[in-house]
Amino acid sequence: MIKKIKGTNDIVENTYIWEWVEDKFKEVAKRFGFSEIRTPIFEATELFNRGVGKETDIVQKEMYTFEDKGGRSITLRPEGTAPVMRAFVEHSLASKGLPQKFFYLGPMFRYERPQAGRLRQFHQYGIELIGSSLPVADAYTILVAVEILKAVGLENFKLKINSTGCQKCRAGYKKALKEYYRPLLNNLCDDCKRRYDRNVLRLLDCKRDAEYAKSAPNILDYLCDDCKAHFNELKSLLDTLNIEYEVDPSIVRGLDYYTRTVFEIKYPSLGAQDAIIGGGRYDNLIEELGGAPTPSVGFAVGMERIMLALTSEGKLPSPRGVDLYVVTVGDEQRADALKISRELSKYMRVDIDLMGRKLKAQFSNASRENARYVLVIGEEEVKSGLYTLKRMSDRTQMKLSIDEVVMEIKGKRRLESFEQENTTFGS
RNA sequence: GUGGUUGUAGCUCAAUUGGUAGAGCGUCGGACUGUGGAUCCGGAUGUUGCGGGUUCGAUCCCCGCCAGCCACCCCA
Numbered sequence: 001m002i003k004k005i006k007g008t009n010d011i012v013e014n015t016y017i018w019e020w021v022e023d024k025f026k027e028v029a030k031r032f033g034f035s036e037i038r039t040p041i042f043e044a045t046e047l048f049n050r051g052v053g054k055e056t057d058i059v060q061k062e063m064y065t066f067e068d069k070g071g072r073s074i075t076l077r078p079e080g081t082a083p084v085m086r087a088f089v090e091h092s093l094a095s096k097g098l099p100q101k102f103f104y105l106g107p108m109f110r111y112e113r114p115q116a117g118r119l120r121q122f123h124q125y126g127i128e129l130i131g132s133s134l135p136v137a138d139a140y141t142i143l144v145a146v147e148i149l150k151a152v153g154l155e156n157f158k159l160k161i162n163s164t165g166c167q168k169c170r171a172g173y174k175k176a177l178k179e180y181y182r183p184l185l186n187n188l189c190d191d192c193k194r195r196y197d198r199n200v201l202r203l204l205d206c207k208r209d210a211e212y213a214k215s216a217p218n219i220l221d222y223l224c225d226d227c228k229a230h231f232n233e234l235k236s237l238l239d240t241l242n243i244e245y246e247v248d249p250s251i252v253r254g255l256d257y258y259t260r261t262v263f264e265i266k267y268p269s270l271g272a273q274d275a276i277i278g279g280g281r282y283d284n285l286i287e288e289l290g291g292a293p294t295p296s297v298g299f300a301v302g303m304e305r306i307m308l309a310l311t312s313e314g315k316l317p318s319p320r321g322v323d324l325y326v327v328t329v330g331d332e333q334r335a336d337a338l339k340i341s342r343e344l345s346k347y348m349r350v351d352i353d354l355m356g357r358k359l360k361a362q363f364s365n366a367s368r369e370n371a372r373y374v375l376v377i378g379e380e381e382v383k384s385g386l387y388t389l390k391r392m393s394d395r396t397q398m399k400l401s402i403d404e405v406v407m408e409i410k411g412k413r414r415l416e417s418f419e420q421e422n423t424t425f426g427s
Numbered sequence: 428g429u430g431g432u433u434g435u436a437g438c439u440c441a442a443u444u445g446g447u448a449g450a451g452c453g454u455c456g457g458a459c460u461g462u463g464g465a466u467c468c469g470g471a472u473g474u475u476g477c478g479g480g481u482u483c484g485a486u487c488c489c490c491g492c493c494a495g496c497c498a499c500c501c502c503a
Binding site: 001003004006056057058061062079108110112113114115116117118119122123124125126189191202205206253255264271272273275276277278300301302303304305306327329330359360361362363364365366367368371374376378379380388390392395397 | 428429455456459461462463464476493494495496497498499500501502503
């Protein structure tokens, strides 16, 4: 048997839940003035080297990179921001006026050891607010993130924010960090020893050496006046919105493009993979990709993790069945049933027996599919043009013309000519 | 990539110191000849994850691989 590739997933019985979540997300984003952007699933490798950063784990060890037949180095997108920014630059979208607000939704690829909530092909939903450096843009972005979680019914999440400063103040902070860690170097784990030279900031979120991080210098003490003012205003805007947050100086995030604001939303009961939303500000990214300097903010939501959170909270929607299941008494009515199904499918969701089952089995099938009504077609019905319609919830039956069937099911009005039988079968 | 753990029917799980598989649920059919979720009865389905090894004999022991899960790394 050929099986799915490690770290991938078939979404088969839960597609309706995915649709529901995706619809909520799209709806919220649109309500806040964002419109959808769709970029390719693969890009030139160089985009991520430059955009995400050569020293990040994503680029170092997690990318699905291959050479195509033309000898180009191609990479399956590991995240959504760099491609959106590439498209922004490529289509000169700045000329359409700023800000530009986009949302995206789709599969991302990272070569990692799979776990619950961590797949090699996973799905992210994200938004990008391009063009504004004001703290109100950060607040707006965080607001949308929170609204999205609320829209799907999630409440037990925690927002953590931090500022990583700009290039100016970060330089001073990095220096202070190095000084702090230098005497401790021998006690650090191997990874941290490596990080010391490559990216000192990363030392802060190491779980093994978390003790040292506690008393390390705090980035917030090193922010320049502009960055400090930016961060303070963001906090006061969040306060105004009554959005609860915790300032956590250990949040540095693994992508190199972040400047100033970074934030994470965690859902603590998920275990090790508890980050359901991650985002922040990237004021240098577009310039890095060859565009004019354009500040941006955004975030990404992990769809699989949202699903896990919804499941653990029991907030899953129930599947919607068909409105009407068409049933035939004998084989002779099959053609009529087909014609009637075609007609009624113009007005409602319809299903029909395709297995040649007996009447009883057809009814079982209708209930299993949560059909609201069953339309019985037998000899009498075909002859009279009045069909037996059964409302499954209370087993009420009535004899109706096709027009009347539509009106009953669509619930528009009740006709005088309805001939209620009120018969109940079975039980 | 590192460490640990698990892998039996579609699903959840059984199988006494190694003697070559069973239950519940589901599915299909019947009791019910034009009526569903209940009840009763009956049928079907497994190369016990894959490949080797030890053994007279392996679901059980050993090795390798694959996959899931947990933690690390890191992140959504």
